[in-house]
Amino acid sequence: MAGVYEGQPKSEGWWDNMIGPGKPVDTHKFFVIGVNNLGSCFGSTGPMHANPDTGEVYGSRFPVVTVEDWVNAQARLLDRLGIRQLSVVLGGSLGGMQALSWTLQHPERARHAVVVASAPNLNAENIAFNEVARRAIVTDPDFHGGDFYAHGVIPKRGLRIARMIGHITYLSDDVMNEKFGRVLREGLDLKYSTQDIEFQIESYLRYQGEKFSDYFDANTYLLITRALDYFDPARQYGGNLTLALAKAQARFLLVSFTTDWRFSPKRSREIVKGLLDNRRDVSYAEIDAPHGHDAFLLDDPRYMSLMASYFDNAAKEFSA
Amino acid sequence: MAGVYEGQPKSEGWWDNMIGPGKPVDTHKFFVIGVNNLGSCFGSTGPMHANPDTGEVYGSRFPVVTVEDWVNAQARLLDRLGIRQLSVVLGGSLGGMQALSWTLQHPERARHAVVVASAPNLNAENIAFNEVARRAIVTDPDFHGGDFYAHGVIPKRGLRIARMIGHITYLSDDVMNEKFGRVLREGLDLKYSTQDIEFQIESYLRYQGEKFSDYFDANTYLLITRALDYFDPARQYGGNLTLALAKAQARFLLVSFTTDWRFSPKRSREIVKGLLDNRRDVSYAEIDAPHGHDAFLLDDPRYMSLMASYFDNAAKEFSA
Numbered sequence: 001m002a003g004v005y006e007g008q009p010k011s012e013g014w015w016d017n018m019i020g021p022g023k024p025v026d027t028h029k030f031f032v033i034g035v036n037n038l039g040s041c042f043g044s045t046g047p048m049h050a051n052p053d054t055g056e057v058y059g060s061r062f063p064v065v066t067v068e069d070w071v072n073a074q075a076r077l078l079d080r081l082g083i084r085q086l087s088v089v090l091g092g093s094l095g096g097m098q099a100l101s102w103t104l105q106h107p108e109r110a111r112h113a114v115v116v117a118s119a120p121n122l123n124a125e126n127i128a129f130n131e132v133a134r135r136a137i138v139t140d141p142d143f144h145g146g147d148f149y150a151h152g153v154i155p156k157r158g159l160r161i162a163r164m165i166g167h168i169t170y171l172s173d174d175v176m177n178e179k180f181g182r183v184l185r186e187g188l189d190l191k192y193s194t195q196d197i198e199f200q201i202e203s204y205l206r207y208q209g210e211k212f213s214d215y216f217d218a219n220t221y222l223l224i225t226r227a228l229d230y231f232d233p234a235r236q237y238g239g240n241l242t243l244a245l246a247k248a249q250a251r252f253l254l255v256s257f258t259t260d261w262r263f264s265p266k267r268s269r270e271i272v273k274g275l276l277d278n279r280r281d282v283s284y285a286e287i288d289a290p291h292g293h294d295a296f297l298l299d300d301p302r303y304m305s306l307m308a309s310y311f312d313n314a315a316k317e318f319s320a
Numbered sequence: 321m322a323g324v325y326e327g328q329p330k331s332e333g334w335w336d337n338m339i340g341p342g343k344p345v346d347t348h349k350f351f352v353i354g355v356n357n358l359g360s361c362f363g364s365t366g367p368m369h370a371n372p373d374t375g376e377v378y379g380s381r382f383p384v385v386t387v388e389d390w391v392n393a394q395a396r397l398l399d400r401l402g403i404r405q406l407s408v409v410l411g412g413s414l415g416g417m418q419a420l421s422w423t424l425q426h427p428e429r430a431r432h433a434v435v436v437a438s439a440p441n442l443n444a445e446n447i448a449f450n451e452v453a454r455r456a457i458v459t460d461p462d463f464h465g466g467d468f469y470a471h472g473v474i475p476k477r478g479l480r481i482a483r484m485i486g487h488i489t490y491l492s493d494d495v496m497n498e499k500f501g502r503v504l505r506e507g508l509d510l511k512y513s514t515q516d517i518e519f520q521i522e523s524y525l526r527y528q529g530e531k532f533s534d535y536f537d538a539n540t541y542l543l544i545t546r547a548l549d550y551f552d553p554a555r556q557y558g559g560n561l562t563l564a565l566a567k568a569q570a571r572f573l574l575v576s577f578t579t580d581w582r583f584s585p586k587r588s589r590e591i592v593k594g595l596l597d598n599r600r601d602v603s604y605a606e607i608d609a610p611h612g613h614d615a616f617l618l619d620d621p622r623y624m625s626l627m628a629s630y631f632d633n634a635a636k637e638f639s640a
Contacts, residue, residue, distance in 0.1 A: 064512040064513065064514060066512075121502060122502075123493065123496070123497050123501075123502075124493075124496040124497050124499075124500040124501055124502065124519075124521045125488060125491075125493045125496050125497075127502070127519050127521050127522065128484075128487075128488045128496065128521050128522075128525055129488060131484070131519075131521070131522045131525055131526075132481060132484045132485055132488070132525065134514065134515070135480065135481060135484065135526070135529075136456060136481050138515055139477040139480070139481075140477075141461055146515075157459045157460075160455065160459070161452060161455060161456050161459075161481060164448075164451070164452045164455065165452055165485070167448075168445060168448045168449060168452070171445075173443065173444075173445050173581075176443070176444040176445050176448065177443050177444050177445075179444075180444040181443075181444055182441060182442075182443075182444065182447070182552065182555075190550065192384040192386075192546075192550075193384065193546075194384060194454065194539075194542035194543060194545075194546045195454070195458055195466075195542070198549070199444075199447050199451075199549070201444045201447050201448050201451070202447065202448075202451045205448055205451055205452065206451075206455070209455075219514075222514035222515070223514060225514075226512075226513075226514045229518065229519070230510060230512075232502065235502075261493075
């Protein structure tokens with residue numbers, strides 16, 4: 001999550017700008033635990049691994065996991081580590097859903113929850129984008145019902161399409177216009193072709209899709225998008241988020257970004273309202289940032305200084 | 321475009337609510353000409369037809385066509401019909417681009433231009449969505465480089481994905497939440513499956529994708545999205561839309577819809593500004609409608625009455 005592997009200067013963790021010595025989540029003050037999700041292709045047991053009971057690769061038989069499952073698995077890890085209570089649970093996007101879920105499933109085990117660029121559930125449009133990405137993967141002839149490992153192939157066509165859709169939704173309209181606009185990839189003359197690349201945005205998306213299809217597991221993609229779709233703590237309360245959040249005891253920081261249309265500020269404000277209805281201690285910041293959903297991974301100075309202050313205050317509680 | 325075929329009551333034209341006796345574009349007052357685009361799969365010569373020079377199906381060899389090509393083809397049709405000047409050129413979305421292009425390529429041949437839910441060019445995000453849809457089609461093994469006709473197959477997987485993406489972008493976030501929300505397709509219990517349909521929105525998208533793949537030609541899809549990408553009358557004026565619109569002589573009505581994020585009001589206002597910079601006669605209406613881009617095909621009463629008034633006034637000019 002942070003830092004680099006020895007001798008590999010380009011191996012920075014994915015949240016290295018946030019976590020480390022002297023960074024907003026300062027590792028001089030906090031012992032940071034970052035847990036890879038069960039089912040992922042980055043370390044934890046996933047669909048590409050063999051089921052120890054049968055010796056066969058899980059493939060399509062890997063169980064569908066939920067945000068709640070992940071949080072419970074993380075709680076069991078804490079049990080094993082002998083940690084009774086976390087100072088802060090922190091997450092962005094799907095990670096924000098996990099942070100929120102922590103405060104509901106294990107209310108006494110997190111003093112603070114920092115929920116960044118997240119939502120109390122996905123809306124129809126987000127489920128729709130996930131579904132298109134899944135269909136692209138599942139209908140790729142190389143998917144083989146999820147058991148492509150045995151066939152020695154990878155459903156790259158589907159993964160590329162899934163990632164291209166993802167990238168469009170991570171960026172804001174404005175930042176796309178600024179970064180790419182209508183600039184052609186080569187020179188000033190149009191080629192008049194339906195299949196060749198004309199615009200830089202096409203080149204960017206194809207590159208991102210290609211890169212992704214080289215390292216991401218197709219079954220993991222399905223599992224993760226489904227976990228996003230399913231997350232909805234208000235569901236068992238007839239859609240009443242205020243009732244669902246009554247269990248939470250943590251103090252909260254909610255952060256959203258103005259141009260994030262995937263997890264819009266409106267969705268964070270729903271969580272804020274639900275917590276305030278329960279008279280919980282909530283801070284909320286809506287950061288005016290141009291980068292869309294991606295902003296939560298970037299170095300916006302106001303975002304960084306807000307996070308640094310919040311964590312600094314949280315650290316004072318236990319050092320006092 | 322309007323009316324039904326005899327004995328086929330369900331064969332309404334795609335703009336039947338707008339055009340017909342007593343409708344906003346009243347066929348008691350106007351002689352309406354609707355031209356299918358060259359390259360389309362709904363009547364005009366397209367990639368699925370045989371090239372008369374070679375006797376072979378065009379397939380991937382069908383020429384890439386532009387909005388300007390379509391407008392010039394329409395002008396030649398008018399020559400053949402002996403029509404010197406149109407009272408009004410009308411179009412929505414890609415059709416709006418054609419209406420705008422008419423006023424630039426044949427300024428003396430259109431007295432009015434009604435440009436609905438359109439834009440002076442596509443922005444990066446729109447090109448991006450088109451490119452993902454094209455990649456889904458082109459990388460479908462059944463596409464065969466565009467010559468699938470000879471193989472007796474149809475790249476249905478790609479067409480389905482393309483249409484699903486399209487449908488997401490035609491609707492607004494709000495209307496999707498209202499129509500589908502997070503409602504499950506069957507009962508109240510989740511199935512916990514990555515491939516089965518859980519939510520109604522998934523069912524809707526799959527149905528739309530399936531239907532589309534049964535009747536739409538894959539090469540036509542590529543051609544039409546490319547014509548959208550390429551349209552940019554300001555391009556030869558260094559991006560200066562005001563200069564590009566100096567040639568226009570028509571009087572204009574521009575219409576946009578507040579929740580249309582594919583062709584947003586902002587883009588229509590760019591056209592309005594460019595025309596006003598040239599002291600052209602422009603009316604502009606931004607209709608507060610919830611339905612996103614789809615709104616231009618629906619029966620919003622304010623939209624309908626606005627169109628009726630505009631066409632009614634235009635009719636008075638020649639009946640006076």
